[in-house]
Amino acid sequence: MSTNLTDYDTDNRGGEDGTQVVGHILQPGVDLSHKVILYLEAISVSFDGFKALNNLNLTIDAGELRCIIGPNGAGKTTMMDVITGKTRPDAGTCFFGQTLDLTRMTEPEIAHAGIGRKFQKPTIFENHTVFENLELAMKTDKRAWASLFAWLSQEGRDRITDTLKQVRLDHEADRPAGLLSHGQKQWLEIGMLLMQEPQLLLLDEPVAGMTDDETERTGELFKSLAGKHSLVVVEHDMAFIEQLGGKVTVLHEGSVLAEGDLATVQADPRVIEVYLGR
Amino acid sequence: MRTPFTIRVLAAMPRSGWIAMGLFAAITLVLMPALHLFVPEGHPFHVSNYVITLGGKIMCYAIVAVAMDLVWGYAGILSLGHGMFFALGGYAFGMYLMRGIGTDGSYQSHLPDFMVFLDWKELPWYWAGSDSFVLTLILVLAVPSLVAFVFGYFAFRSRIKGVYFAIITQALTFAAMLLFFRNETGFGGNNGFTDFKRILGYDITSPEMRATLFALSALALMLALLAGRYLATSKFGRVLAAIRDAESRVMFIGYNPLHYKLFIWTFSAMLCGIAGALYVPQVGIINPGEMSPANSIEIAIWVAVGGRGTLIGPIIGAGLVNGFKSFFTVAFPEYWLFFLGALFVGVTLWLPEGVVGLWKRIRARVAA
Numbered sequence: 001m002s003t004n005l006t007d008y009d010t011d012n013r014g015g016e017d018g019t020q021v022v023g024h025i026l027q028p029g030v031d032l033s034h035k036v037i038l039y040l041e042a043i044s045v046s047f048d049g050f051k052a053l054n055n056l057n058l059t060i061d062a063g064e065l066r067c068i069i070g071p072n073g074a075g076k077t078t079m080m081d082v083i084t085g086k087t088r089p090d091a092g093t094c095f096f097g098q099t100l101d102l103t104r105m106t107e108p109e110i111a112h113a114g115i116g117r118k119f120q121k122p123t124i125f126e127n128h129t130v131f132e133n134l135e136l137a138m139k140t141d142k143r144a145w146a147s148l149f150a151w152l153s154q155e156g157r158d159r160i161t162d163t164l165k166q167v168r169l170d171h172e173a174d175r176p177a178g179l180l181s182h183g184q185k186q187w188l189e190i191g192m193l194l195m196q197e198p199q200l201l202l203l204d205e206p207v208a209g210m211t212d213d214e215t216e217r218t219g220e221l222f223k224s225l226a227g228k229h230s231l232v233v234v235e236h237d238m239a240f241i242e243q244l245g246g247k248v249t250v251l252h253e254g255s256v257l258a259e260g261d262l263a264t265v266q267a268d269p270r271v272i273e274v275y276l277g278r
Numbered sequence: 279m280r281t282p283f284t285i286r287v288l289a290a291m292p293r294s295g296w297i298a299m300g301l302f303a304a305i306t307l308v309l310m311p312a313l314h315l316f317v318p319e320g321h322p323f324h325v326s327n328y329v330i331t332l333g334g335k336i337m338c339y340a341i342v343a344v345a346m347d348l349v350w351g352y353a354g355i356l357s358l359g360h361g362m363f364f365a366l367g368g369y370a371f372g373m374y375l376m377r378g379i380g381t382d383g384s385y386q387s388h389l390p391d392f393m394v395f396l397d398w399k400e401l402p403w404y405w406a407g408s409d410s411f412v413l414t415l416i417l418v419l420a421v422p423s424l425v426a427f428v429f430g431y432f433a434f435r436s437r438i439k440g441v442y443f444a445i446i447t448q449a450l451t452f453a454a455m456l457l458f459f460r461n462e463t464g465f466g467g468n469n470g471f472t473d474f475k476r477i478l479g480y481d482i483t484s485p486e487m488r489a490t491l492f493a494l495s496a497l498a499l500m501l502a503l504l505a506g507r508y509l510a511t512s513k514f515g516r517v518l519a520a521i522r523d524a525e526s527r528v529m530f531i532g533y534n535p536l537h538y539k540l541f542i543w544t545f546s547a548m549l550c551g552i553a554g555a556l557y558v559p560q561v562g563i564i565n566p567g568e569m570s571p572a573n574s575i576e577i578a579i580w581v582a583v584g585g586r587g588t589l590i591g592p593i594i595g596a597g598l599v600n601g602f603k604s605f606f607t608v609a610f611p612e613y614w615l616f617f618l619g620a621l622f623v624g625v626t627l628w629l630p631e632g633v634v635g636l637w638k639r640i641r642a643r644v645a646a
Contacts (some may be wrong), residue, residue: 111532123527125520133517137531144537150513151286196531 030097030114030199036084037062037200037230043092044254045078052078053089054254060200065226067241067262068234070251071274076234077120079251080202084117086109096200116198120205122185126178129246130169130188133177134160135191159195166221167191190221200230207240219243236260250274290507295590299500306337306496311489327485330492331560336600337495338557343580343592344502345549351587352510352577353542354522355439359447360550361574362454363422367551368558368568369458370421372471373405374414374481375559379475391473392466402464411478418555419548426547427540434539439525448571455569470565471558482559495556499593502549506589509542518542532645579622585632 030037038060045053060066068076073252081087082094094102100113111117118250125133127149140146164170167187172180177188186206193201203222207215219240222231226246235241241248241262248265250258258268265271291299310333314325342364349355376390385394389401407413416634429450433443461467481487509515520528521535530537558564567573576599584595599621606614629636 044312069627087565108529108532108534111530117530123524125527127519127523128516135513136516136528136533142531144514144517144534144541147514147517147533147538147543148512149283152513192531216530 016064031099032062032097034098035062036060037064037097038232039093039095040079040082041093041095043079043082043089043094045075045082045087045089051254053082056251056255058249058256060230060232062199063227063230065222065246066233067244067246067248068232068251069236069238069241069248069265070257073253074251075254076129076251077204078254080117080204080232080234083110083202086117111196111198114197114199116193116196116200117200117202118189118193118204118206120208122182123186123188124177124180124188124192126176128177129174130164130177130180131160131173133188134163134191134195137195139195139197141232163191163194166194168217183210186210187214187218190218194225198229200232201225203231203233205234205236207235207237215240216243284509286512287504287508290504290511295507297604299503302496303500306333307493311493311500314483314489327488330488334488334492334560334606335557336597337492337499338553339577339580339600340593340596341495341499341502341553341556342550342577343584343596344499344506345546345553346577346581347501347584347586347589347592348509348542350581351589352515352522353518353539354442355539355543356444356578357447357546358444358571358574358578359449359451360546360577361571362451362548362569363426363550364554364573365454365458365535365559365564365568366422366425367418367554367565369465369471369554370417370551370563371414371555372474372564373408373417373465374411375474375477376466376471377405377409378477379473382475383473390466392461392469393464396557404464415555418551422547422551422554423544427544430540430543433537434536434543436643448574449572451569452571455566455571458566458569466565468566470563471569472563472565474559474562476560477559482562488560491556491560493503495560498552498556501502502552502591503589505545505549509545514538514541515633574592576618579618579625581591581632582622583625583632585634588632588634590631591632591634598633 001172036059038058040056040058043053043056044051056075056079058079059160068079069196070076078087082089083102085102085105089103096102096110096113096115100117102110105113125136128136135152135156140150161170164173167190169180169184169188169191172184177185180188186209190203193203206222207218210218215237222233222244225231233241234245245262248260248262249256250265250268250271252274257274258265260268260270310325310330312324314327314330317324319326342360344356345363346360349357367392377545379390381388383391383394387394389398401408408417433446438446448451457463458465458470459468465471477487478481510516517528517533518538521533521538525535554564554568580595580599581592583596583599584593585591599618602617602621603614606617625632631638
């Protein structure tokens with residue numbers, strides 16, 4: 001019988017021959033032993049000489065709700081691209097938890113490891129119903145052979161129903177997603193993201209095009225998710241960021257300009273200069 | 279708890295679908311063969327050779343239409359080369375039929391006539407085993423699937439889609455046709471295979487054999503439809519439709535579109551191969567003409583006329599277009615292609631969802 005490494009849950013366990021095993025046994029999944037879910041260290045990315053990210057350092061704690069703001073071209077989207085594996089950094093390291101090196105993983109691997117991303121423009125499956133959209137996104141065996149014989153279990157059905165309630169689409173379950181309003185599509189996409197059970201959610205302008213009422217309800221939803229998940233929200237809407245109430249990071253020309261709560265950041269003279277022009 | 283597989287298959291069609299299929303089975307498996315075999319010729323209820331053969335032929339086309347709808351209607355992959363897979367299945371079975379002629383050919387040789395004509399002394403290596411019925415059945419399934427798998431792997435891996443994919447498949451079937459036209463290829467050149475005598479020792483022209491092939495075609499069609507319905511209503515089908523609508527999004531959720539496309543593409547080619555193998559003994563000939571680009575385009579027209587993504591529509595489309603064809607090519611042979619072109623233009627303009635879409639609209643209007 002071979003011992004399964006995943007059965008070990010602590011360090012310094014006895015080895016097979018009784019000797020002490022010294023060191024850290026690699027855990028599958030995200031290692032949050034230092035309460036940090038994402039490390040970006042000295043990341044630089046340049047496109048044809050233009051430095052989109054310039055020695056960027058950023059740390060996100062597990063369960064944190066972080067807002068990222070910055071003028072256009074500050075590198076917010078490029079940062080998301082680096083985290084999700086779409087863009088490879090020229091320099092720097094990017095770790096998910098203590099052990100997963102994101103710069104060496106492919107996009108599906110990163111998605112599978114537990115980082116979910118919502119793009120600016122909602123992309124949902126318009127011809128599928130709302131329910132089916134969530135079903136497709138659900139975390140499960142996604143190989144072709146498994147899908148051939150997949151049959152939605154009661155637990156799966158319950159999970160979808162719960163998520164539908166969470167994103168307030170429980171009355172729209174059987175409608176084709178293409179018929180939803182813009183705000184509802186944004187929510188559906190957030191719901192699809194939640195179905196993947198990510199530990200870290202990257203949300204790029206999630207409330208763009210939403211009514212004030214919808215924006216507020218989205219804020220409530222995000223606040224309820226924080227703690228269980230870690231969220232990184234890129235937004236321009238200051239009222240929304242104020243409602244979320246988390247730590248705010250200001251990006252400018254590819255690096256961090258200021259960090260702190262919204263009031264501190266807004267009072268920072270460098271931030272004012274960047275936003276109001278010289 | 280897992281739901282038993284049989285229940286899932288049963289759930290693939292609504293009750294009305296099962297009733298319709300039951301009726302179809304009763305007619306094609308019992309009534310038609312019985313009227314052909316046991317009612318004497320000249321009797322008003324006798325089903326003639328012509329009708330049995332035409333019906334069997336159209337059912338083979340309908341299988342191809344189902345196969346085409348699976349890739350085009352559900353996965354959004356327009357193939358203009360499905361005629362090639364059909365012909366490959368046909369040729370694979372044709373080899374067996376050629377060997378079945380034995381020494382009854384014009385040259386009384388053990389070799390097929392065309393080989394004697396080419397002055398070949400022995401069978402080429404790839405004809406080995408073609409006298410075995412079981413091996414032939416395996417070949418009928420394996421050859422089209424293997425060709426489709428290899429071609430599909432490279433095409434889908436390179437993310438070739440849309441018009442580009444359609445043109446490449448068109449070129450593929452054209453290339454295959456040119457290859458099969460050559461005498462040296464060893465498949466009878468432009469004459470192909472014909473003059474078949476027997477299957478498993480039974481006379482191929484006997485009423486019993488005709489009725490059997492007719493019933494087998496019907497059975498294959500029903501199984502193809504059922505398999506198609508199962509795929510379409512399964513999660514696999516929903517992923518496939520999602521790939522059709524937004525492929526990159528599907529990848530982002532964690533599915534690999536390559537495997538999904540490759541499976542449905544290969545399965546579709548296999549269905550075409552089965553249809554081809556049933557077709558050849560019924561019409562009594564297979565030649566490279568079956569691989570002509572026009573044939574493959576016609577398959578797409580059947581599906582468009584019937585209604586993409588409905589499975590039953592393409593079956594109706596194959597029946598309608600071929601029904602028209604049988605009539606036109608006798609009544610006004612020179613106008614058939616014009617009619618076919620006009621039909622395609624007309625359907626594209628006014629019936630984007632085909633006959634099934636028209637039927638749905640009529641029902642909606644009646645209900646309103």
